[in-house]
Amino acid sequence: MALSKLKSNSSDISRRNRRLIWLFQRSIDILAIVGSLWIIIFAYKLPATQPLIVLSSFLVLIVPAVFQFVGLYAFHRIEQPASEYPRIWLGWGLIIAVLLLIGFLTQSTAYFSRLVLSFWFVLSPLCLCLVHRITRSTLRNLWASGFNRRTAIIAGTGEMSQQVADQFYQNPQMGIKFCGYFADLDTKTLTDQNCLPHIGHLDELPEFVRRFQIDVVYITLPLREEQVISKLIMALQDTTACVYFVPNLMMLNLMQARVHNMNGVPIIAVWEIPFSKLQALAKRCIDFAIAAVITLAILPLLILIAIAVKLSSPGPILFKQQRYGLNGENITVYKFRSMRVMENGNQVTQATQSDPRVTKVGAFLRRTSLDELPQFINVLQGRMSLVGPRPHAVSHNEHYRRLIQGYMLRHKVKPGITGWAQVNGFRGETQTIDKMEKRIEYDIHYLNHWSLGLDIQIILRTALVFFKHQNAY
Numbered sequence: 105m106a107l108s109k110l111k112s113n114s115s116d117i118s119r120r121n122r123r124l125i126w127l128f129q130r131s132i133d134i135l136a137i138v139g140s141l142w143i144i145i146f147a148y149k150l151p152a153t154q155p156l157i158v159l160s161s162f163l164v165l166i167v168p169a170v171f172q173f174v175g176l177y178a179f180h181r182i183e184q185p186a187s188e189y190p191r192i193w194l195g196w197g198l199i200i201a202v203l204l205l206i207g208f209l210t211q212s213t214a215y216f217s218r219l220v221l222s223f224w225f226v227l228s229p230l231c232l233c234l235v236h237r238i239t240r241s242t243l244r245n246l247w248a249s250g251f252n253r254r255t256a257i258i259a260g261t262g263e264m265s266q267q268v269a270d271q272f273y274q275n276p277q278m279g280i281k282f283c284g285y286f287a288d289l290d291t292k293t294l295t296d297q298n299c300l301p302h303i304g305h306l307d308e309l310p311e312f313v314r315r316f317q318i319d320v321v322y323i324t325l326p327l328r329e330e331q332v333i334s335k336l337i338m339a340l341q342d343t344t345a346c347v348y349f350v351p352n353l354m355m356l357n358l359m360q361a362r363v364h365n366m367n368g369v370p371i372i373a374v375w376e377i378p379f380s381k382l383q384a385l386a387k388r389c390i391d392f393a394i395a396a397v398i399t400l401a402i403l404p405l406l407i408l409i410a411i412a413v414k415l416s417s418p419g420p421i422l423f424k425q426q427r428y429g430l431n432g433e434n435i436t437v438y439k440f441r442s443m444r445v446m447e448n449g450n451q452v453t454q455a456t457q458s459d460p461r462v463t464k465v466g467a468f469l470r471r472t473s474l475d476e477l478p479q480f481i482n483v484l485q486g487r488m489s490l491v492g493p494r495p496h497a498v499s500h501n502e503h504y505r506r507l508i509q510g511y512m513l514r515h516k517v518k519p520g521i522t523g524w525a526q527v528n529g530f531r532g533e534t535q536t537i538d539k540m541e542k543r544i545e546y547d548i549h550y551l552n553h554w555s556l557g558l559d560i561q562i563i564l565r566t567a568l569v570f571f572k573h574q575n576a577y
Contacts, residue, residue, distance in 0.1 A: 129177055130168040132239060136231040137199075138163050141224050148220060155215035159203075166202060171195045172385050188236050196229045253281045255316070259309055259336060260324035261287045261302070268322050268350055271366050283318065288325065288332060306332065310339040322371065323349045341510040344432040346377075377516050378551050386556060391490050394563075395483040402477060409440055409474060416465035417444050422478055427495035432515045435487045437495055438478035442466025479521050491559040492520025493547040494531070504540055514547040517554075524550035524558070527565040 138160050145156065171177060174195040176188060207213040256272065258265045265285060272282040284301035286309040303312065313321060321340060325333050333349070340347050348371045379387065399406075410421045422438050429435035443461040462470065469475035482488040488495070493514040496504070505511045525531070525546035530539065550558070 129239065130171075132235055133171060133176075133232060134164050134167050136235045137167055137228045140227045140231045141220075144220050144223050144227065148217070150217065150220065153215065155212065159216075163199075166199065170198050170202070173382055174198065175380065175382055177381055188240070189233055192232045192236065193229055196232065200225060253279050254319040255281045255283055256320040256322060257283050257303065257309070257312070257318055258285050258322045258324055259306060260326075261285050262324060262326060264326075264350055265322075265324040267369055268324055268366070268371075271369060275367065280320070283316075286312070288329065306336055309336065310343060313340065313343045313345050318343075318345050321345050321347045323347065338509055342505050342512045344512060344515055378554050379517070383554075383556070387489065387559065388486070390556070390559070391483050394490060395480045399480045399484065402480075405474075406477060409469065409477070412465045413440050413442075413469075416463045419444065426498050427519065428498060428501050428515055429487055429495065430515065430518045432512065434498070435482070435495070435519075437488070437519075438481055440466075440469055440475040440478060442469050442475045476521060483521065487518070489518040489520045491522060491524075491562045492517050493523050493550065494526060495519035504537075504544075507537055508541050508544050510548060511544055513551065514544060517551065522562060522566040523547065524562055527562050 141156075141160065141163075145152070171191075174191045176191040176195055204213075207216075258268055269282055269285075272278065272280050284303040286304055286306050287302060288306055309321070312318065323333060323336060325336075327333075337347065350369060350371045377384075413421050419441055421441060423441040423443075424436050424438060426434050427437045442463060443466055444463060466475065479488060483490060501511075523546070525543040528546055530543040530546060
């Protein structure tokens with residue numbers, strides 16, 4: 105009961121805390137760099153010239169982007185603070201290179217004192233290292249006190265299980281709340297006082313993760329338990345928890361797993377968010393830029409469609425439906441209303457050919473996919489991406505997650521306006537479970553092989569099949 109109450113209240117707080125950390129990290133880096141520049145200026149009693157003000161303003165724009173590019177903000181909780189220093193120096197080197205290139209092209213280097221710049225080039229990274237050391241120490245102390253803490257459970261009760269749990273207890277600054285162990289039914293260590301609290305057996309673990317929204321699962325079963333491990337991993341595909349095997353050597357050829365190190369204990373991600381922080385930033389920037397341009401370009405078309413929908417039948421212009429977004433969180437997805445009904449409950453019947461609920465205007469919009477155009481607003485809001493698994497109605501999610509293995513893995517990324525399944529013919533109505541399984545197969549393929557190049561390919565192929573009317577009623 106206590107854990108349930110904790111999770112019900114902590115989701116929004118956790119997201120708010122992440123945003124605060126995001127803003128704080130970038131703000132403190134800008135302050136360290138721009139502040140060190142002006143400290144040197146004041147130390148030499150130099151005037152605050154316009155070029156210095158322009159330089160400071162430019163730094164505010166490029167510093168967060170460059171440091172995001174080198175992965176400075178992608179640190180893992182289990183990493184040591186010193187792991188950030190190489191990324192700081194790399195990022196600072198790139199910033200210097202950009203400034204020197206711009207100075208050379210604009211012939212503006214003469215406006216700055218070379219002595220001041222030399223001192224600044226050396227002082228800034230030292231300030232950054234100090235600031236990050238203090239920031240990381242502060243964050244670790246906050247995590248230790250319960251700020252933005254993540255919940256975790258361990259599958260297994262052997263020696264490796266105890267080693268992992270010891271890391272949580274000995275390092276509260278990792279910000280992980282350890283809930284307990286799940287044991288194999290045949291294990292002989294249930295009475296071991298070192299493996300407490302014992303929550304239940306492995307067959308109860310997936311339901312526990314779903315019920316209490318556990319953030320992380322560490323699988324520490326011995327390799328000889330291959331069948332048990334495989335069964336557990338398959339069951340956990342119906343959750344949005346991050347899953348790690350400790351160690352997971354037998355899985356290396358199964359997926360392109362990421363390897364982490366927890367103070368000497370190797371852990372390998374079975375699956376987690378497939379993008380790095382840099383890749384996610386690049387994808388988000390592309391999404392926002394393209395969605396903004398397209399929205400402005402089609403604004404007259406949006407107005408015409410809105411008028412046609414309003415005149416076609418009584419009801420609102422937009423159909424707002426609750427669907428699952430990133431990590432299974434509910435989001436509101438916009439579409440132009442194409443039916444006379446507004447189904448958004450526990451049962452949503454998919455549209456079929458010659459469906460009497462569909463209006464004449466709606467039929468045209470669905471055939472041409474024009475009813476999806478308001479979802480560019482969802483992209484601008486950050487709820488959706490241009491490319492990703494198509495979001496399904498909540499009722500459909502709840503239905504298919506019980507029937508299709510790995511269905512919930514598609515929610516490890518933002519849903520998309522178009523996706524790999526759609527450009528391969530799996531869009532619109534799915535009359536059979538086989539068709540939905542094939543769609544999910546394409547979605548999982550997209551996650552395992554994601555790249556910006558693949559996103560661009562899907563966008564181009566979407567433009568080619570836009571008016572082919574495949575399976576859209």
